[in-house]
Amino acid sequence: MCFSLKLIGCLTLFVLAGAFSAPAQTTAGDHTPTGVEQLETLRPVFEGLFEATVAHLPANYRKEYRQLYTDLRDSRLKEAENGCFLLDKDVSGYLEAILREIKRANPGLLKREVRLLITRDPVPNATTFPDGLILFNAGLLAACANESQVAFILCHELAHHELEHGPRAIAKRFDLLYSKKAKREMASIARQKNASEKARAYLSELTYEHRRHSRENESEADSLAAVFLARTRYDASQASGALRMLDTIDNDFHTPRFDLKTTFDFPDYPFKIKWLEEENTLFRDGARVFDGALNKDSLKTHPDCRHRATLMSDRYLKGYQQDGRLSDPQGLELFASIRQTARYEALLGAFDGGNIDLCLFLTLARLREQSGNVRLHALVGRCFNALYAAQRDHVFSRYVQAPRVGFEPGYKGWLQFLNTLRLRELAAVGYHYLNTCDQAFLQDEEFQYQLLAAAKNMELPDETARHKTAYLRNFPKGKYRAVIQSF
Ligand SMILES: [Zn+2]
Incomplete structure (x- = not known):
């Protein structure tokens, strides 16, 4: 079925x-x-x-x-x-x-x-x-x-x-x-x-x-x-x-439809080759990660x-005559808009379902086609901020799978990378990712908030205060107003 x-x-x-x-x-x-x-x-x-x-x-x-x-x-x-x-x-x-x-x-x-x-x-x-x-x-x-x-x-x-x-x-x-x-x-x-x-x-x-x-x-x-x-x-x-x-x-x-090294290589925070090394992922949350044999x-x-x-x-369908029938009777434009909603909701669904590794992976792939989409960039920041909190609270493995044998090699490499990042590195990668985006994105509430949260994770008090002021000024009825009071 x-x-x-x-x-x-x-x-x-x-x-x-x-x-x-x-x-x-x-x-x-x-x-x-x-x-x-x-x-x-x-x-x-x-x-x-x-x-x-x-x-x-x-x-x-x-x-x-x-x-x-x-x-x-x-x-x-x-x-x-x-x-x-x-x-x-x-x-x-x-x-x-x-x-x-x-x-x-x-x-x-x-x-x-x-x-x-x-x-x-x-x-x-x-x-x-x-x-x-x-x-x-x-x-x-x-x-x-x-x-x-x-x-x-x-x-x-x-x-x-x-x-x-x-x-x-x-x-x-x-x-x-x-x-x-x-x-x-x-x-x-x-x-x-x-x-x-x-x-x-x-x-x-x-x-x-x-x-x-x-x-x-x-x-x-x-x-x-x-x-x-x-x-x-x-x-x-x-x-x-x-x-x-x-x-x-x-x-x-x-x-993978994106290149790890170029995606996470920033002028002030260059990509580290050690992030791709396998032995760094042997221990996580105190448990050894085994390569389970997946059939x-x-x-x-x-x-x-x-x-x-x-x-x-x-x-x-042998002998079927297409006879000028339409592939999209409700219109191409409507189909495109429905598919766009479905694509974004599928990403959020992965996030809300606790599959942050998959959400981030699919979001970065989507960005290859839509590099100017602020919602997607904000979602990348949101994922890193969430992973930072998970790592800090020792629940990282709930949101990121171990790179096991049986995964597609590209996806295994992706999990390898995520599992290698330490707490400070998760904060830094998320922060530098958002900070090197188009500054016009700061007009978007979600993006502004994620950058603010990333600056806080990086323990940059001046920058956190600056983004907080900007958020409160630009989004007087913003949904994160209560959350950021403690920042
Ligand atoms: Zn079926």
């Missing part, structure tokens, strides 16, 4: 493992949570989905089903509380319009109710849950080239829902885990020698089966999605384009997207 699924495991796997983890709360930053408002808006939605689903549970395993949907509801409420959703009227309106067009064109085919929400998750993925909730990540919206590609992805998710892939997968897993036969099997394993080893082997067999079915489900969903899309006024040939984009996106996602293939539950793109054009 997940769309790209190279980065994320499948829903039922998560459900059955009870692994619906809420993102970490960000305590290191100066972020004001929007969670209260989200919770208020979304609570009736999640409660409604829960009530509607538990009213029609299958006859078998009712207790287990109820627990599953209770956990699902609770994890969603937690996510709302953490501000994980993108509640932007323009973005929701844009996606709802696409959904309406797909429904209009397929009156007899789309029978099951769905609910669509957009997350602030930077990971390029979409997920359909068995209760009809489709989650479209901002990171995926940000990666689409046009409206027709968004439409294809929605068609694919709708196809999963119509084909009941989610409920079927759960029913199958429940059978495999809780049926009398499964219980007998586990009981017999428990009596044998090397019981835990055998139990693991038994469960990995189940996981393998599950993945095989997931692959079959993807092909089915693509094939039905092609039918849905071809009936709309969208350019269905964009389906292959979307799949080709997904084929490379996981690599693209972690490919990357284990996460790949789907057939490769390039193959799916070929199937799409050569089989599912």
Whole structure:
């Protein structure tokens, strides 16, 4: 049901493992949570989905089903509380319009109710849950080239829902885990020698089966999605384009688009080669960082997207006539603006989710295309200020991963760099980064505040006082007024 699924495991796997983890709360930053408002808006939605689903549970395993949907509801409420959703009227309106067009064109085919929400998750993925909730990540919206590609992805998710892939997968897993036969099997394993080893082997067999079915489900969903899309006024040939984009996106996602040495080399604070040396990262927060063996293939539950793109054009859409259909019926300008919002929100979503390493990495990549974007420069400063606070409070590893084997080499090098920086260096890099930006950026409240905070971290009292005065003068109703009183 997940769309790209190279980065994320499948829903039922998560459900059955009870692994619906809420993102970490960000305590290191100066972020004001929007969670209260989200919770208020979304609570009736999640409660409604829960009530509607538990009213029609299958006859078998009712207790287990109820627990599953209770956990699902609770994890969603937690996510709302953490501000994980993108509640932007323009973005929701844009996606709802696409959904309406797909429904209009397929009156007899789309029978099951769905609910669509957009997350602030930077990971390029979409997920359909068995209760009809489709989650479209901002990171995926940000990666689409046009409206027709968004439409294809929605068609694919709708196809999963119509084909009941989610409920079927759960029913199958429940059978495999809780049926009398499964219980007998586990009981017999428990009596044998090397019981835990055998139990693991038994469960990995189940996981393998599950993945095989997931692959079959993807092909089915693509094939039905092609039918849905071809009936709309969208350019269905964009389906292959979307799949080709997904084929490379996981690599693209972690490919550095900036040069560390030039980005962090400043006239008054030159780049230090030792920041790239591996041995500096062996100790962090008192714990040794091990290179855990990551089996990357284990996460790949789907057939490769390039193959799916070929199937799409050569089989599912064979003979399809484009007939001058538009890639962007709602207009290129609107698409560009929606994508811009999605891109920025995905970055903030990474920050608020506690993934400051990823937020900073993606922000610097984005700056390659938008070097004059003050919001992005301010976000770089915000990340360094947050990392400084995290390092000072000995919680750095909550926000920056260790550079493990299995990461893309470029991303591993990036984590290596962040893990090498000591407290004073984090303050200095952030401060010099902001201080060498265009001084016209000081007209922006967020930028001005981050530079003020960076100057404080650098323990520069005169400069801190100067920026504080400027902030209070330029932003008499600024949101950081209370915070900076103590500076
Ligand atoms: Zn899928």
